Each structure stands twice: as C-alpha cells, then as structure tokens.
Amino acid sequence: MSQDIETIIRTLLSDVLGLSSEQVSALHNDSALFGAIPELDSMAVAGLLTELEDRLDITIDDDEVDGELFTTFGSLVGFAETKGAA
Amino acid sequence: MRPQPVHLHYSTATQSEYGLRFGPADADRIILIVPPLFDEMNRTRRMVAEAMRGLAKRDVASLLPDLPGCNESTAALSSQSIESWRRAVSDVATQLGATHVVSIRGGGLLDDAAGLPMWRLAPVKGASLLKTLLRARIAADKEAGIVTTAEQLIIEGQHDGLDLAGHAIGPAMLMDLEKAHPVASDEITEATLTDVAGTALWLRSEPGESPEMSAALAGYIDRWSASCGR
Known part of the structure; x- marks a missing residue:
C-alpha cells in the first residue's frame, strides 16, 4: 500500500507541477519541495491537496495543512500514508 | 495550412461578448466548447484552441465563447454567477448556431443549458x-x-x-x-483523460500544451458528433 501511495504522489507531482518523469523518479524522501520547486506556489499547493483527496479518497482539513507538509517528498508521502491508513 | 480563427460576437444579459470560431463557414456541425472555469480555463486554452484547429482540418466548425467576466469581456466577474454563465451558454448556442456541445471540467456545470447533445471531459463539482x-x-x-x-x-x-x-x-x-454539479442526462457522453491520451493540463501550475491530447480530442469529438445530433 505504501508503495502505491508513493507512486500516486509521484504521478500527482508530475501532473500538477509539470515535472518530467526523470525529475519525478529522482525524488527521494529528503528531496526538498516547497521553496525548492518554483512551480510549487500557493495555487499549486491548493490543486495538489484537492487532487490528493480525489486520488486517495481521503478528506484533508485545512488545519492539518501546515508548512511542514510540503517540506520534503518524504513528509508529503508520510502524511498521505497516515491519512490513507486512517 | 494552419486554420485561422474568426472573432464573432454574441449578446447575453446587457453586453456583447466575443467568441472564437474555427472551421468552414458552411460546416454541418458546429461544436460549442464550454471551457474549464477560472484558472483551469487559462491553463487549457491553448490545448483547446489546438483541438479546434484539428476539428477545422476535419471540416468541423467549433466555437469558444468568452464567458461574461472572463478573457476580453468588459463585464465584471464579481457580478457573474453559474446562472449568468448558463444563460451565456444558451445565448451563444442559439445566436451562433451550435449543433453540439463539448464541455471540459467546470464547463460541465454549464453545458446542459444549451439543450444540445453533449460530450463531457473530466467533469467536476x-x-x-x-x-x-x-x-x-x-x-x-x-x-x-x-x-x-x-x-x-x-x-x-x-x-x-x-x-x-x-x-x-x-x-x-x-x-x-x-x-x-454536472447535470446527469441520457444525452451526455462522458470521457476520461485516458480516452483522449490526455494529461491533466488544467492542474498545472504553469500553463502547458499537449499536441497529442489536442489531436486525440479533435478525433474523438469528430467521431462522436458525426454519430449524433443533426
């Protein structure tokens, strides 16, 4: 399941940020996202959250969203795994 | 030759709005394209315009209206509503002679107002x-x-x-x-991204284009519209 969520998030980042498949597959747990990827602005964050909800069939409350969530690829996957398992 | 658009007008409420038209003047089929809404409209405009060129090469005409408050419109966006946009879709369909409707994403909230056969791509609430x-x-x-x-x-x-x-x-x-929400009806054919070799361009933080998706979309709309309506 964890592998699936990671794959879903790689695809999601590619769809929303227009990253190439090479860029997306090079992401590892410590890869920085917010601040490191110029395409990741507030509108992109909003789009990512809504798509994440649709693709994982989860609901994300706005108060769960803080700066930490998009710090690294690992933190985003970790959050999605916790939500997906709940 | 690369098909060129003509700019037409339609009136809705008290103002006149632009619409982009591609294709032969005497086309049998005139496809009204109801675009995605807000940011998604801007992100997909080029892909949609290229699909319209693809349709023109197949001798199918298409229309892409400015919704009131969007693009070249002089109306205030803040005075619009889904209702006013639905009226605009109905007005443009009647005034510019549309025979079929294709909607993308949020366009699916407006498409049934035209009262024509409909094809919907990835509708959204x-x-x-x-x-x-x-x-x-x-x-x-x-x-x-x-x-x-x-x-x-x-x-x-x-x-x-x-x-x-x-x-x-x-x-x-x-x-x-x-x-x-997109209205359900027997007159609707619904398609997903995989049907049109698509990428979710409307999600992109930077506008992009997809020649493959434009071509697939043109082919799909051509086959669908030939099979129904007038």
Whole structure:
C-alpha cells in the first residue's frame, strides 16, 4: 500500500507541477519541495491537496495543512500514508 | 495550412461578448466548447484552441465563447454567477448556431443549458472548484502571516464577495458554486483523460500544451458528433 501511495504522489507531482518523469523518479524522501520547486506556489499547493483527496479518497482539513507538509517528498508521502491508513 | 480563427460576437444579459470560431463557414456541425472555469480555463486554452484547429482540418466548425467576466469581456466577474454563465451558454448556442456541445471540467456545470447533445471531459463539482480556490487563498494568506479558515471566508464572501486566487468571486457565484454539479442526462457522453491520451493540463501550475491530447480530442469529438445530433 505504501508503495502505491508513493507512486500516486509521484504521478500527482508530475501532473500538477509539470515535472518530467526523470525529475519525478529522482525524488527521494529528503528531496526538498516547497521553496525548492518554483512551480510549487500557493495555487499549486491548493490543486495538489484537492487532487490528493480525489486520488486517495481521503478528506484533508485545512488545519492539518501546515508548512511542514510540503517540506520534503518524504513528509508529503508520510502524511498521505497516515491519512490513507486512517 | 494552419486554420485561422474568426472573432464573432454574441449578446447575453446587457453586453456583447466575443467568441472564437474555427472551421468552414458552411460546416454541418458546429461544436460549442464550454471551457474549464477560472484558472483551469487559462491553463487549457491553448490545448483547446489546438483541438479546434484539428476539428477545422476535419471540416468541423467549433466555437469558444468568452464567458461574461472572463478573457476580453468588459463585464465584471464579481457580478457573474453559474446562472449568468448558463444563460451565456444558451445565448451563444442559439445566436451562433451550435449543433453540439463539448464541455471540459467546470464547463460541465454549464453545458446542459444549451439543450444540445453533449460530450463531457473530466467533469467536476462546483464545490470542488471552490475548495481549491479557497485553499489557494488560505495558503496565500498564511504566507502573509494571516490565519483564515474556509468557513470564515465563506461567511465573509456571502456578503461582500471574495478575492480567491485573483478571481473576484461575488456572493451569487459563491453560493452557486457550493451547490452546482454536472447535470446527469441520457444525452451526455462522458470521457476520461485516458480516452483522449490526455494529461491533466488544467492542474498545472504553469500553463502547458499537449499536441497529442489536442489531436486525440479533435478525433474523438469528430467521431462522436458525426454519430449524433443533426
């Protein structure tokens, strides 16, 4: 399941940020996202959250969203795994 | 030769709006394209225009109207609603002689107003569009050191309207978006991205294009429209 969520998030980042498949597959747990990827602005964050909800069939409350969530690829996957398992 | 558009006008409410038309003047089929809404409209415009060129090469005409308050429109976005946009879709269909309707994403909230055979790509509920817009505002506020919640914003917006990601959303639009959903009907053919070799260009933070998707879309719309309607 964890592998699936990671794959879903790689695809999601590619769809929303227009990253190439090479860029997306090079992401590892410590890869920085917010601040490191110029395409990741507030509108992109909003789009990512809504798509994440649709693709994982989860609901994300706005108060769960803080700066930490998009710090690294690992933190985003970790959050999605916790939500997906709940 | 690369098909060139002509700019037409249609009137709705008290104003005149532009529409882009591609294809032969005497075409049997005139496809009205109801585009995605808000940011998604801008992100997909080039892909849609290229699909319209693809249709023109197949001798199928197509129309892409400016919705009131969008693109070249002189109307205020803040005075629009899903209702006013539905009237615009009905007006443009009648005045410019559309025979079929294709909608993409939020366009599916408006398409049935034309009363023509419909083809829908990846429709979305108004509430989902609104949620994304609200989130963008909350995220931007947070960066500016202001804490807001969706509930707070909606209450505020019901009186004064809201600026959401650069879009002036009036109270009527806000209320319409909360409840609008694509209307179900036997006259609708629904398609997903995989049907049209598509990528979700409407999600992209930077506008992009997809020649493959434009070509697939043109082919799909051509085959579908040949099989139904006038």
